[in-house]
Amino acid sequence: PHPRGRPARPLRPAASPSSPGRPPRRPVAAMFRRALKRTAKFGVLGGGIVGGVKVAHMSINDDLDDISYAFKRRMYGLSKKAGEKKKVVVLGSGWGALSFVRKLDPSLYQVTVVSPRPFFFYTPLLVGSTTGVVSPGAIIEPIRDNVPECDFLRVACRDVDLEKRRVFCDGEIELDYDHLLVAVGAQPSTFGIPGVQEYGRFLKEVEHGRAIRKEMLDLIERADVAYAAGKMDQVKKLLNIVVVGGGPTGVEFCGEVSDFIHQDLTIRYPKIAEHFKVTLVEALPGLLTMFHKSVGQYVQDHLANQRVDIKLNAMVKQVDKEQVHLKMKSGEVSNMDYGILVWVAGVGMRPFTKAMCDKIGKENGQTDRRGLLVDECLRVKGTKAGEVFAIGDCAVSGKPPTAQVAYQQGKYLGRLFRMGKQHEITDPGAEAFKYNHQGSMAYIGQGEAAAELDPNAMIKLGRSSITDHMWWRSLYGEADQLRVMGFAGFAIWRSVYFSKLFSTRNRWSVASDWIRTAMFGRPASSSAQGTAV
Numbered sequence: 001p002h003p004r005g006r007p008a009r010p011l012r013p014a015a016s017p018s019s020p021g022r023p024p025r026r027p028v029a030a031m032f033r034r035a036l037k038r039t040a041k042f043g044v045l046g047g048g049i050v051g052g053v054k055v056a057h058m059s060i061n062d063d064l065d066d067i068s069y070a071f072k073r074r075m076y077g078l079s080k081k082a083g084e085k086k087k088v089v090v091l092g093s094g095w096g097a098l099s100f101v102r103k104l105d106p107s108l109y110q111v112t113v114v115s116p117r118p119f120f121f122y123t124p125l126l127v128g129s130t131t132g133v134v135s136p137g138a139i140i141e142p143i144r145d146n147v148p149e150c151d152f153l154r155v156a157c158r159d160v161d162l163e164k165r166r167v168f169c170d171g172e173i174e175l176d177y178d179h180l181l182v183a184v185g186a187q188p189s190t191f192g193i194p195g196v197q198e199y200g201r202f203l204k205e206v207e208h209g210r211a212i213r214k215e216m217l218d219l220i221e222r223a224d225v226a227y228a229a230g231k232m233d234q235v236k237k238l239l240n241i242v243v244v245g246g247g248p249t250g251v252e253f254c255g256e257v258s259d260f261i262h263q264d265l266t267i268r269y270p271k272i273a274e275h276f277k278v279t280l281v282e283a284l285p286g287l288l289t290m291f292h293k294s295v296g297q298y299v300q301d302h303l304a305n306q307r308v309d310i311k312l313n314a315m316v317k318q319v320d321k322e323q324v325h326l327k328m329k330s331g332e333v334s335n336m337d338y339g340i341l342v343w344v345a346g347v348g349m350r351p352f353t354k355a356m357c358d359k360i361g362k363e364n365g366q367t368d369r370r371g372l373l374v375d376e377c378l379r380v381k382g383t384k385a386g387e388v389f390a391i392g393d394c395a396v397s398g399k400p401p402t403a404q405v406a407y408q409q410g411k412y413l414g415r416l417f418r419m420g421k422q423h424e425i426t427d428p429g430a431e432a433f434k435y436n437h438q439g440s441m442a443y444i445g446q447g448e449a450a451a452e453l454d455p456n457a458m459i460k461l462g463r464s465s466i467t468d469h470m471w472w473r474s475l476y477g478e479a480d481q482l483r484v485m486g487f488a489g490f491a492i493w494r495s496v497y498f499s500k501l502f503s504t505r506n507r508w509s510v511a512s513d514w515i516r517t518a519m520f521g522r523p524a525s526s527s528a529q530g531t532a533v
Contacts, residue, residue, distance in 0.1 A: 089175050093115035102147060114153050127249060127443075131259070133517050155173055158170065179389070184394050193317070212340070217525060220239070220265065223235045243344065244282075244341065246282030279338075283315045283345075295452055323336065349371055371394045412433045
């Protein structure tokens with residue numbers, strides 16, 4: 001009987017496999033086959049999704065030719081014996097160098113990459129590292145991981161013997177080459193203005209971003225201490241961040257710092273919140289002069305709404321330790337105190353590039369003060385055909401010194417070195433490099449960006465009266481470029497730059513940092529600050 005007095009339920013007899021009304025038990029083999037079929041279906045589906053994403057990524061980054069070349073290389077390897085590999089020395093580890101090396105066939109060339117920087121870093125996100133939106137480690141990719149089939153030496157190249165085809169590097173290292181690629185980039189230019197080199201802070205390398213972040217956070221802590229001591233003049237000086245240069249880097253830095261101030265620092269430092277100030281200095285009459293004038297005006301108004309003090313037609317005449325001297329268009333001289341001065345006003349030749357230009361000589365065609373002059377196939381003028389090439393910021397090719405140009409130049413040159421096209425390396429009639437400008441973008445703060453795109457170049461419909469009139473012009477009017485501002489521009493900015501990250505590790509790290517920033521904000525301190533005051 002049931003303990004509470006209820007009648008107990010009678011126990012049902014165990015049903016046998018042949019009991020009526022019960023489904024028969026499935027044999028183990030049938031269950032195994034069904035599980036195997038499900039696994040195969042999920043495997044095919046998952047493989048299809050991964051493969052589709054991979055193909056889409058290759059299409060976005062103009063790498064679909066790698067698929068056909070892999071088959072061609074396989075057939076060539078089965079039909080012919082491997083010959084002696086030619087030696088290719090690559091100087092640099094930036095956009096141009098890496099895109100070139102990734103296109104090279106390691107079965108044809110012995111490649112050595114020489115650079116004092118042992119990693120590639122994603123320059124479009126460098127500004128975000130100064131405020132903690134992304135960590136510096138998220139935007140770098142080790143050279144040895146990115147191009148594992150190449151040799152890498154972390155040294156700086158000092159000289160080149162063009163006759164003996166030999167480069168001389170630190171550590172008494174000498175490297176012979178059959179082909180030399182110079183992709184050493186450029187360095188910040190001070191234009192000879194007194195005090196910039198000593199007191200300005202550049203934003204060109206990863207270490208620059210780290211240094212700026214540390215110095216900004218230290219200045220904020222010092223200003224908080226000065227406020228507690230009642231030194232208001234010092235508080236205002238320390239919290240004035242001056243940015244010189246109204247190009248994409250300067251505008252993005254102002255946008256990022258303004259976000260940092262309004263969304264994070266004013267909460268963590270309420271006593272000194274009203275004294276934060278960002279000043280943008282530009283010698284030209286407008287911002288983002290490489291964009292359409294309407295875009296520059298929109299960006300100027302947007303930054304002004306973020307309380308960025310914009311000074312146009314203002315030339316820096318001298319920089320002192322705590323003060324910058326400006327000459328306005330009217331001739332008036334203005335002196336301004338600052339806590340940190342970030343100089344992003346332009347780039348110039350590195351010493352190695354200048355030495356190489358001098359070695360080749362003006363009489364042999366090297367007459368430009370901006371870098372190495374190259375022909376339409378990126379061969380350095382004044383050198384033997386097919387031996388020395390230059391791409392990126394160190395080369396003068398008639399194209400702007402941007403990452404987009406260097407990236408496309410590296411791919412073009414890498415394809416020129418591939419199987420079946422090596423004869424074009426020295427051919428004066430080889431197909432010239434054609435730059436496909438896909439647009440320009442800049443983050444401007446508050447979750448907004450300015451994007452100026454060329455849709456016809458991005459999806460490669462080709463130029464014709466039909467595509468111009470019936471498609472793009474019917475949608476976007478008479479302008480060839482599509483201008484997108486605001487949150488839509490920000491979505492495009494992030495999507496495009498995210499798709500251009502080289503590795504899955506970078507994409508994971510950057511996405512994690514973006515999510516962390518959206519959820520918890522930017523950290524107001526850094527491990528680089530340490531305990532020293």
